[in-house]
Amino acid sequence: MASIHKLLTGTCLHRNFLKPRAALHPFVGIHSADCSSSNPQKQVAPADRGSQQRKTEEGMQKHHHQEAAVDVTSPDKKPELSFDKAIRDEAMEHFRRLKDEIVAHMIGPEGRPLQEVLMEQARVVWQFRKKEDLDKWIVTSDKTIGGRSEIFLKLSKNNQSALLYGTLSSEAPQDGESSQSGYCAMISRIPRGAFERKLSYDWSQFNTLYLRVRGDGRPWMVNIKQDTEFIQRKSQMYSYFMFTRGGPYWQEVKIPFSKFFYSNHGRIRDDQRPLIVDKISSIGFTLADKVDGPFFLEIDFIGVFTDPAHTEEFAYEKSALISRLIK
Structure with a gap:
């Protein structure tokens, strides 16, 4: 029973430290949202609570910096450049433009019907x-x-x-x-x-x-x-x-x-x-x-x-x- 009581108390404290108290109860006050109030025998000192909150925030900041460091690309790594791919893409673009020109010529200038173009003034x-x-x-x-x-x-x-x-x-x-x-x-x-x-x-x-x-x-x-x-x-x-x-x-x-x-x-x-x-x-x-x-x-x-x-x-x-x- 003692181990279960400690586990429940620690979970409640951890949840309170992760959420801003002022945002939860802006009018009632900070101490009114303390889960330890339901257990008067296990009161946490304000100094200990502040030190534990600072440790939690430092741990969160450290975790955030680790995630950011993973996303940042190293300056030593350069994007791979393929000369053959660039030539191939350029050739495909020109062939696409040539196809559009042929289709436009068969349909009519700029894709319009030929009789419409011939009749325009x-x-x-x-x-x-x-x-x-x-x-x-x-x-x-x-x-x-x-x-x-x-x-x-x-x-x-x-x-x-x-x-x-x-x-x-x-x-x-x-x-x-x-x-x-x-x-x-x-x-x-x-x-x-x-x-x-x-x-x-x-x-x-x-x-x-x-x-x-x-x-x-x-x-x-x-x-x-x-x-x-x-x-x-x-x-x-x-x-x-x-x-x-x-x-x-x-x-x-x-x-x-x-x-x-x-x-x-x-x-x-x-x-x-x-x-x-x-x-x-x-x-x-x-x-x-x-x-x-x-x-x-x-x-x-x-x-x-x-x-x-x-x-x-x-x-x-x-x-x-x-x-x-x-x-």
Whole structure:
């Protein structure tokens, strides 16, 4: 009987030490929850109770530290890296993308029915609603040649447009070679398919470039590059002007593809040729009006559409003699 009485008393004390007394009886008091009150012959001294509680808490903390030590990874152990696994995963990802391209091509562009695509009159190619939309573009300036112009691209406050802003400086770099400077540009990245293949945009069923912008009154050069050669020359492009009105109101800019003129290294070529709109690789915007100071251009979307009233095929004279001389 004595051993049973000691076992019951020890169990009650251990249970009381593990639970906070103030949480059990916040109004009655700490000593009112003592199980030893039912056994007046076996009273525990307050000092002994405090020392035993401290030992119990130290034991719990030691046990907690042991569990934490088990979960912590040793700094000497490094995660296993498998070069073969990385190559295999990369190849599987490219094959998955290739399969998606084939399926999309059989069903229709972007998974839509082919007849629906052929009947559409307008298409939004780029819009700016999230950070991933900005990642499709590159901004550059004359800083690449030592100039002082700066350009930045970010989303607007309401995440409904892109804000292109910066400072234009026509001060030539002090390198002893360059005599002109002062340009900022925004260029779309060339789309890539499986195995990093270059893709292109097919706008053959449209005849007009369509933009919704809001600027500060500066003129911008709109540049389109076509991918029709095995080795695409970076200096060759088609260009036309976009004049912003300034002010708080949006404006819709419509530029027919027939108005774009052929240029090389920023100079208009004598041998003009129409833009081939079924092999478009990228589009860009360049500011180089030689007016120093801040600028901004806000873009809602960039797309293409069909204008039934526009029947012009090419706005510039094509000379067969000039073409033969140049070739």
